Amino acid sequence: MKKRVFLILFSIFLFSQSAYGYWIWTPESKKWTNPKYAPKESPQEQLKFALGYFEIKDYQTAYNEFKKLVKYYPDALEAPEAQFYMGRCLEETEKYYEAFQAYQKVIDKYPFTERTEDILQQEYIVAQKLLDYRKNVVGINFTGETAALEVFRKIIENAPYGKYAAASQYKIGLTLKAKGDFTEATAEFQKVLDNYPTSEWAEPAKFQIAVCAGRSSLDASYDQTMTQEAVDRFKTFLATHPDAELSEQAELRIDELRDKEAESNFEIGRFYEKQKAFDSAKIYYQFVIKNYPRSIWAQKSLERIKTLENKDK
16 A cells, blocks of 8 residues: 555656656766756856856855855866855855955965965955954844954965965954953054065054053052153154154043043042042142143142142141
């Protein structure tokens, strides 16, 4: 009985118009194949066929056809080209991390490809797009910074002294700085100076190192070591790059940091005043007046000294 049912079902499948329209028996492989999922007879034809869909911006179909070439003709000369265009399709559909993975496969599987420079360029573009990537899923915000860092690092690994290496190294530092990791950012900016001292990114890296030192000092209310270090770094930058575009920003940063120093010393004075150590408080207020005469903290310090002097009367 079971055998009879099987034969009936098989006959229906074999002779139905729909089945006949999609499945073909090939004597060479001795298998039923569906032309819809089968590749063209040669990798050249398959690549041309896939590129046709890419040119009309049907990226999903193009992706499937490029993937078919890589699957059925993995050793063909056209395989790395198809793999590259798989990345292009993913990038065009805003699947940026998947695009990076597709591009990277070209370098990993076909290291002698002539597409290396194009791949590095596209990976750099993808990393930039990941930096701007924002997505909200059921109230949870997803960002692309971590993925971007991975891509920038891979670009450097792929070509340590290539066209996009120095820029990628600088962007790593910039991304970490934006995340508030100032110590790590400083180390990454330093790598720009160590590994790419003559690149266009060396000068901005010096400036960013000073910025990181300044930002780190904001958490040290009473310890001004980091603030002074930041001021010194900005002064060094100004001395060595007086005509640089960033020099004006450096001067503004110095003013901000000196104001922070004045505030910190004023707060130390307030601390001693609250502890009723009035002589010590006056020392700090006078220090602010002498060393930061143009700051608002000098005026505040003068007011506190007058208040203390009135208490003595």
